Amino acid sequence: MASLFLCRQLTPALQHNTRSLLSFHRYIHQNVYEYDGPVMKTEVPGPRSRELIRQLNTMQNADAVNFFCDYEESRGNYLVDVDGNRMLDLYSQISSIPIGYNHPALVKVLQKPQNLSAFINRPALGILPPDDFNVNLKESLLSISPKGLQQVMTMSCGSCSNENAFKLIFMWFRKKERGLNMVTQEELDSCMINKRSALDGSIKLVAKVTRLASCKQEAITPVLTRRASNDTSFPDAGLTGSKAARYMVGCLATTHSKAIHKLDIPSFDWPIAPFPKLKYPLEQFVKENKDEEARCLEEVEDLIVKCREKNKIVAGIVIEPIQSEGGDNHASDDFFRKLRAIAIKHGCAFLVDEVQTGGGATGKFWAHEHWGMDNPAEVVTFSKKMMTGGFFHKDELRPDAPYRIFNTWLGDPSKNILLTEVLNVIKQEDLLNNAVHAGKILMDGLLDFQVRYPHLVSRVRGRGTFCSFDTPDDVTRTNLISQTRNKDQK
């Protein structure tokens, strides 16, 4: 209960800080219908949410449901729940709502008669695309394609995007190895029965640069606001001994954040390299953090070399510019530039997973743009805020035959139409700069808390609005969220 007491200390400060953030939000959205502020009527989840959770739980495991939402009543940054509670939403559906709820521009997209067909006639995009598909691709995805990556594939979700990007990397890598040699019948036959070809002596690997969760600290989303909604209250799933938790949002593909996602499921024996564990505040630990990043880079390279000695060759390196599900872990731009150089040196494809970070929250459209590189990656995957999943890639990774990257839907053109409008709004409302400015207010407030409540708030870090801090443990975190959210019910 000590943590409960600690939380009470922090709550008034959270309320104060929220006001500055709110006024900024209202300025930006002055021409858009949005609520004045949060209104709380019940504790959350309220009685109606609890009843709906009970009902849903008869059809599927609903233990992860925070509350049920009234999306029709939600507006902009405010999420309304079924008990009439209106909350400032800093979590935006696991970071997947790009420009707020019921944005007028998206309402208009739905009301345009010429868009109707795209929403009810979902095509098999790979074989029978709609007449405006090329134009939509150019106006949406290709208008924000990362440097040097001019090829694009759409997919239905983030996991599909990463999985198919892995396939692309493996195909590219084997093609390089094969050189001018043709694919042999033996290779074609062996793959059909899930065997490696005798010719393909090496096992190809994708190394993920990651850091396993530690047990002592808890990252927290910036629940800075008086009525923070969509909190990070992912329970520890009731498994004995499981305190491995360092999380903010979900990206399922090749996750290494929580055992509950991985237990009992067969897995490829792909190597995992360490991700730097930086000390904060950064300016106090310059030397230590530099050494930590150097150590991690050395381990990555060492791992690639050691794999090769065992005739296991690393085909690609997978990295998130900010580890999200993994606990909001950052590294310096210099770290990523050097990691990229290692990939080039060893002939590994560099896959930058921007499923979580893409879309502008860091203040640039793609988080990897902060690295300032002309050749940042071979593949960049996306989903969430982009409305559709998919990936960009270099020309040289282009599949050499149809159907190698294929499924029935290959995304959904109606999502491309919505994305086109989202990108217009981001431009018109200058939302990238907004993320920089709002992020600064957020960060200043968090740093202030850290000074005033060092026993509650530590390791404040962030880029744009992609901010977080640690609490001493998960009980403190959960209490902090529920107390700041439930206070002052009317």
Next chain:
Amino acid sequence: MASLFLCRQLTPALQHNTRSLLSFHRYIHQNVYEYDGPVMKTEVPGPRSRELIRQLNTMQNADAVNFFCDYEESRGNYLVDVDGNRMLDLYSQISSIPIGYNHPALVKVLQKPQNLSAFINRPALGILPPDDFNVNLKESLLSISPKGLQQVMTMSCGSCSNENAFKLIFMWFRKKERGLNMVTQEELDSCMINKRSALDGSIKLVAKVTRLASCKQEAITPVLTRRASNDTSFPDAGLTGSKAARYMVGCLATTHSKAIHKLDIPSFDWPIAPFPKLKYPLEQFVKENKDEEARCLEEVEDLIVKCREKNKIVAGIVIEPIQSEGGDNHASDDFFRKLRAIAIKHGCAFLVDEVQTGGGATGKFWAHEHWGMDNPAEVVTFSKKMMTGGFFHKDELRPDAPYRIFNTWLGDPSKNILLTEVLNVIKQEDLLNNAVHAGKILMDGLLDFQVRYPHLVSRVRGRGTFCSFDTPDDVTRTNLISQTRNKDQK
């Protein structure tokens, strides 16, 4: 060129047969705006399609694109391409359009103001579902849940559905093995680094009952019509030696139909059991087919036992009621009942993959209903015609903790709303019986062809409108499709 000549013989017959089928279609849809018949203006792909394919090919490999479509102009069973060609569509976007193009009922769904929010505010369903989610689940998916399977999860696509269903099976199987023992810390730690636990001595396997493609014959979708569109013209991908082709539609998860899908991609070493290769016409080969099915069943059981001797335990059996991507392979209801019994006997979960067969084309909503069993499966997966991916499963497979089956979107509630309307239409327009009747006309026509053109048409088979036949080789097939489609241009 012999095959070209052969095709010319068949074309007039195809035209005649189409007329009966068309008049039936028009009777069924008499209250729905639909075109009178096909109209061909250019060869397919026409000049505008060719130009758009060329453009798309600069952004992604577009070699699989058949032609570009004008979905706004398409109606019911008629697909219109960008060159103004109007074709009777028996392929329906890789079998994923359930009630035809621009069905008036779906247009109304989009026009209802109360549905607007669902199309622009896509939630993270697992944590923040919309207020009407339970009602929509009951009105859509749970209104057609297979016998004994009252739990349901939604997913974004068919591959995600099968993959997550595999995960469900592995978790259920390990839980059974674990019994009353708790999950150990060692298990939790080892899974985080992609290792098997030392305690988990056995490798769990999912066996797929499948038949590898043979090289000599080509299955063909029922391109019975004068203007068959969306043909099966999947090229052989230009790989040397690849003649492995026996396909109709795509279901990517655990595919075994074509090497091009699998080459170069790491795979789990899961065993593959033979699927019966029946001889047609069935009434002439009763004894042979019975023996063939008995042989396959024996091999499945033998495989499970042999795996166990190697301490590799089969956790589940995956089966399609009609192998679709695999070449439209059927087996008797008796075969499936006996296969189901083997799964029960050996404690394997039985996963019926209805991604392709679900939705009514076989004359029953689920193809496995033809088996007439009270306990047909542990898990049934779906996608395509269901508008959303997902799976039904038994209560006993329910995950014991949240986040074990989880991703950001977990489907898309806007698709559930569309599905509810699709199910209403299927009921109101009696489309299951329609599939039975239309299927009989289709099958009678195919059988007639088989008698008249045995050198062109063989192994006629089908259930409902899920019909197919073989041609002697892929050149014949491709010529047959293009000739029937392009004839009589105006």
